[in-house]
Amino acid sequence: MATLLDGRLWLITLTALLVLVGVNAALQPNFLEPSVLQSNLTTFLPLVLVAIGQTYVVLAGDIDLSVGAVVALVNVTTVSVIAALGGDSQSVLAGLAAGIGVGIACGLVNGFFVAVLRFQPIVTTFATSIVFAGLALRILPDAGLPVPEAYWRGYAGGLFGVPTVVLVLAAALVTIAVVGRRPFFTRLRAVGGQRTAAFQTGLSVGRLRIAAYVLSAVFAALASLCLTGETASGDPLMGQTLALSSISAVVLGGTALAGGVGGPFGSLLGALVLGMIGNVIFFAGLPFEYQTLVQGLIVLAALAGGVLVARR
């Protein structure tokens, strides 16, 4: 059992997901209809994206508590740029680009403090999250500033009959696959697994850690653009729970918080599991307050499982 699951802890997560899908389909007969699936995916997608990005940071032995604040900062930047440029389709593109650009900048800031100045990752990204959230409030003090129709219609719609959210998920999967097969991914795991050995081997440890933070922030920026498509307006408090939820998803997906073991595909499954738990609780008629409790217990169980497998 232990050897079968060695490095494939996401198989457990996949099983859990299938069980949840089965239960949900039993409780909610129309669950498997395309429109319902699409609306569920739309709800889950932001966390899926943030969790994928978070995985790269965790694999390198670090952590990124600022992703929620990055989501907020990107959101207010994008809506502000679009509004400032008049709201035509070109301004939407400029807004999207500005959002991604802000994401990259946030990742570089985190990476600089953690990998170059060697600050503690947890405390540093907690601090930068406060700074990013503060900037977001400075740019857009109150929720509002609706985005043009083209933006949210495009997000709710599709291309050649394929819903946009499915395309985004597919793009994320392709990115996971591409990154996972590059030397970068192995080196990142080496940096998280045994940092001294990685340094002695001649890897650019600092640059790899910065790259992980940039990836994380870019995925957070993408998540923010998706959320903006869903809410269709600016909100400086957007995404506040995403940082901790993304770490829960990473843990559920079988990635070790100590670094070096796991991968983003597991986190994707973990994020879907977290989302499905909410669904099942809702359709089982349980009070909403149970959702957080059950999610917490499941993350604890995943941590316990990880410890048991590691001890064997």
Next chain:
Amino acid sequence: MPPALEASGVTKRFGAVVALNDARLTVGRGEVHALLGANGCGKSTLCKIIAGTVARDDGEIRVAGEARALASPRAAEAAGIALYYQELSLVPQLTVAENVFLGHEPRGFGGFVDETTLNDRTDLLIGRFAGVAGEGFTARTRVSDLSPDQRQITEILKVLARKPRLIIFDEATAALDRRQVDVFFSIMKDLRAEGISSIFISHRLDEVFRVADRITVMRNGATVADFATAETTPEAIVREMVGDVRLGPKGGTAAPAEAAEIRLSVEGVTGGRLQGVSFAARRGEILGLGGLQGQGQKRLLAGLFGADPFTGGRVLLDGEPVAPRRPADAIAAGFGLVSGDRARDAAFPGRSILENAAMASLVRDKARLILLGPLRSRFSRTLSGLKTRYAGLNAPIGSLSGGNQQKIFIARWLAARPSVLLLDDPTKGIDLGAKADFFAIVRALAGTGATILIYSSEDADLLSLCHRVLVFNGGRITADLTGSTLDAMALTRAAYGEAA
């Protein structure tokens, strides 16, 4: 043609510890050059400086005639240098192949890792150890699943895969068996035939005389001799390694009388490296555990202290069997431990000197309520006898130097009065003055009837402190030196086995 490597006047300090003060090394092209010296003389530090992982304070290094800064592992690699790390540079979570080619992954279409080539090339490299590599050792095996010898082989393959012009093997044969060593030596011969130079570090003199063309000997951070292997003998090498040791003042306490009763008796204990170790120690005896590093001495201390219980044999304390399963049991039974690895095993960082000093007594007395007043008056008396200067008993332990911290940790046991005090490389990184004070405290403790067991990575410590030294080799006691048989030469000879 200039030599492959020429290092001169290399110096390096780690805080107060001088690791290198004048290291020199010249390695010819295609030469197998052995680097010898006692534990802690600076061999690994010199190697790491050459490989760019440690920055030198001073000195010049020329590679193939060209002066190089070697400021990073990458720079050293660009200069054609690869180092086999004594403590290994492997990532346990990655596979053998991923480790061997880390940073040099073969790439295929579009810059993706070519997994097939990666694994095939690694299997080909493992094939050099065909028949002797042991079970379950393939390119796809995770390094965490390998045995210690297989990890060493992986580190060897990793160095070879970098295709360097100068390879440094820092104790690459330590965990290899005889047949694996033979394969390794045939690889070294091939390298020599290709004109690749290698530096070979080993504590096994027979191996050195088998493969080395030249031998450089280091002592206390400096290079002291350089021989052609054909023109020297193991005896001459050992003499250079030992030097003319000036012994510290011996004793202060007389050796315990033959009649003193046996306090600790250890009968055939096993576990880890220990292959069945038996000895007895008297009241008031200071007993040294000597030999090369990693021969089971630390394991014995960890077993006695319950930190890593023995798997077989038994231990009698004052005639009563004791089998501590955890340190608290051992402390209750009357054992104490002072470790040289203060950060890991001893210090409560950030807590006060008083709390650090009192900890053992509190555990031993099973204190439930702590009254600071009485505690303070009890320990201020003990601590004032230590010649330790401190701002106040409430100052954090980290405000003291390593040597003074070590005095506080032994003071723990002065108050708790253990029957057996275990010292695990206690003088690591502390200066000579502090060391002398520390030894005086140990002798005083022995004078009150406590039995002291000390392991030290420095033979000089054992020689100046111990009444008797047991020499460990491969998890067994191979010599019992006392009185007239206890001197530096005898200790080194016994440690290096019959080769010397």
